[in-house]
Amino acid sequence: MMPHQSTAITVKNLTMAYGDYIVMRSLNFTAQRSEIKVIIGGSGCGKSTLLKHLVGLEKAASGEIFYGDQRFLPDSAEAAQIRRQFGVSFQSGALWSSMTLQENVALPLEQYTQLSASEIRDLVEFKLSLVGLAGFGHRYPSELSGGMQKRAGLARAIALDPKILFFDEPSAGLDPLSSRRLDDLILELRDALGATVIVVTHELASIFSIADTALFLDAESKTALCDGNPNDLVEDAQTEPKVRRFLTRGDSDNH
Ligand SMILES: Nc1ncnc2c1ncn2[C@@H]1O[C@H](COP(=O)(O)OP(=O)(O)OP(=O)(O)O)[C@@H](O)[C@H]1O
16 A cells, blocks of 8 residues: 555654664554654664654664655665655754854755855855854854754754754753753744654653654664554553553552
8 A cells, every 4th residue: 555645754664773783663653744753762872863763864674754655765766755755853963163153054955955155154054043143154063052053053954954854862962941942942943844753852841832742762662652642642551560660650550
């Protein structure tokens, strides 16, 4: 059966491994257009590995990934075209320290579009204003706070109006207020771009405030134990105890 029209991402029987070491076996899930899906689970369960597979930095041991109805094979000719729809903000994809914010955000536009210098300048200013950094374009990353740097990374990730945004622990190292602002920003960007958003996070507050769905990866069984709205998962008596414990920070052990 072809994946459904409004389905942005379909993962079918995805097995991920490093050499002989299997990280996850036969994962199945979908993400709809404009859905915010968080990937959660204990340390080392394979969250970052899944993100790397989704963006094509790692190749599946077996199984398939579809964007819309297009199969995503990292080495194929179509992959470059699919990747153009991605906005990626990983820790490793931090800003270039030798470039101003303007130059950082302009980079993907210069690389991937035929826009003129003045069009790029206007777009960069617009993207910076979307993340609350209008007027900061001339600054270097070192001249910004950690929260501002994260937002600048976001501005770069949305430079090409991505259909799908990927974030790896966006609020790591931020104070609770900055982290909250970043969550609000992710919600605003989803609404403004209509993008599907995939986020790896450990932050419970973020999970409950931004996620439409939470996919829980379990290292022990090497499978996803659930994929649902986090509030429903806490309420639902059928939810795996492990997932409930995670989402309630162990409080449900007392019930
Ligand atoms: N390049 C690699 N080569 C071999 N094994 C790896 C590699 N990267 C990760 N692993 C292993 O794969 C498993 C999953 O790692 P991954 O980084 O995806 O987990 P994670 O859920 O993102 O962890 P954390 O929450 O601690 O960031 C771990 O056992 C890790 O040691």
